[in-house]
Amino acid sequence: MAVEVVMPKLGMSMKEGTVSVWNKEVGETVNKGESIASINSEKIEMEIESPAEGTILDIKVPEGEGVPPGTVICYIGEGNEQIEEKKEKDLPPKQKKERKKISPVARKIAQSANLDIHTLVGTGPDGRITKADVLRALPDEKEKQHNEPTKHQPVSMMRKTIASRMMESLQTSAQLTITMKADVTKLTALQSELNETAAARHDMKLTMTDFVAKAVVLSLLEHPAMNSQYQNDRVETFEYVHLGIAAALDHGLAVPVIQHAEKLSLIELAKSIKSYGKKAREGRLLHDEIEGSTFTITNLGAYAVEHFTPILNPPEAGILGVGKADHMPVYHGNELCKGTILPLSLTFDHRVLDGAPASQFLSTVKAYLENPVSILL
Structure with a gap:
């Protein structure tokens, strides 16, 4: 049969x-x-x-x-x-x-x-x-x-959805992007030190995205206005953090969501990011695993991009873009040293909050990254 x-x-x-x-x-x-x-x-x-x-x-x-x-x-x-x-x-x-x-x-x-x-x-x-x-x-x-060669390719359902959501985002929100640079010299040193233990105990390495994600979660708890969305003429603010981590795929983009990221330690958060990223690349994400995010992080550092303008993942009020960390001279006190600078780009919905509170949130993220021990405590 x-x-x-x-x-x-x-x-x-x-x-x-x-x-x-x-x-x-x-x-x-x-x-x-x-x-x-x-x-x-x-x-x-x-x-x-x-x-x-x-x-x-x-x-x-x-x-x-x-x-x-x-x-x-x-x-x-x-x-x-x-x-x-x-x-x-x-x-x-x-x-x-x-x-x-x-x-x-x-x-x-x-x-x-x-x-x-x-x-x-x-x-x-x-x-x-x-x-x-x-x-x-x-x-x-x-x-x-007599005709120029033209390649025609049908648009996939994924591409259509991404296009629709991006256009919806730009047309239905008041988006503004601000940028800062974080001196992550201490963080890269701590990352290298912790990775020996992480490899021995957990068979994994901590990435810059892992530290940024933890810094963002802590900052959202201090600045809940950024952990909000504007819908039906009202602002809804969340006491929990469902963190979206954008993952590049061969034919598009997926944003798996880590539920209740505020309850996870750095190692637990890092494991979740890697697990969901693997599922996204293998096409095994379920719909329930890409819905409900309250804030999103997108990292283009691997593509040598510095500052860029991320587009909000509707209906969220904020998205943080992370660029490529580069070595450059920095002052530590009065001494000029070799440092590592990480570009940060925050796009926020001006209907939900103004530039000052958005800047305060980004400053808090920067502070956590520049004093990495505070991320662990």
Whole structure:
């Protein structure tokens, strides 16, 4: 009996998932646990593994199409096995419409050339559109010589969500960015010293992001106005800190949320940051793990960026951007020494608080980073 492969539900709030890429075609054999497709939903992208060994009998959802969780996206079974008619009736209305059958290679070529596949005539089995069919529909070589080459790529669900949230953020809030530089010379020395113990006891190393995250949590507790959001003509301030840590992915950005960060020690916070970062890169984050943040940190130091203008993660009132720490001469008292300077960029919602309290918050973060022992006490 054919096995159904369905669109998984990646969280309570998930309403739709999109098939990004099919790794297999109809008629190809698969092993249990083998990746057969990539899917994405808002900020989450993951691989779909085959639940059984067999042959891809039918692909019900083409690349680029979004469907609700629980929708059958393909069937796996024995070579010439027939799929029972009743399973087709179980599909949601969106899946019952007639679709063009097209090979993955042909689909990619058509998308790159901006061709509407519904206008193409397929010469393959059962009217399937082949690579040759698409190539025949492309403009002839003379016409192509007169046009600049253009690459067309469909926008993924993740990219659409990021674009929508960023535009919403800029259009619905009064954003202002202020910057400071923190002398983290003492912090880098402490970091190096603590990493010997952290490696021996916890099999991990502490990063600059870990210390910044702890400094931010402590500062938010001292300046709760920054730990707020503006909604429905009122400001809501939180007594807890749900800390978002932006994580760069191959095809976008995810912001996993560390719940109740105010209750975690430096080591516990560092472990959470690393764990969620790993899950984000592997596409294993659930919707519930990227929602509910009250403040966000984004670090572009690894890309040699200094000061930049982070965009608020709505509906939060603040986001801290961390740049690349650089060595430069600094005065320690009257003595000129080699120091390490860390650029900090704070974007805040001017509807929630003004420049003075925002500056006080950033100054407190700076103070913790410049006196790192206070982070540990």
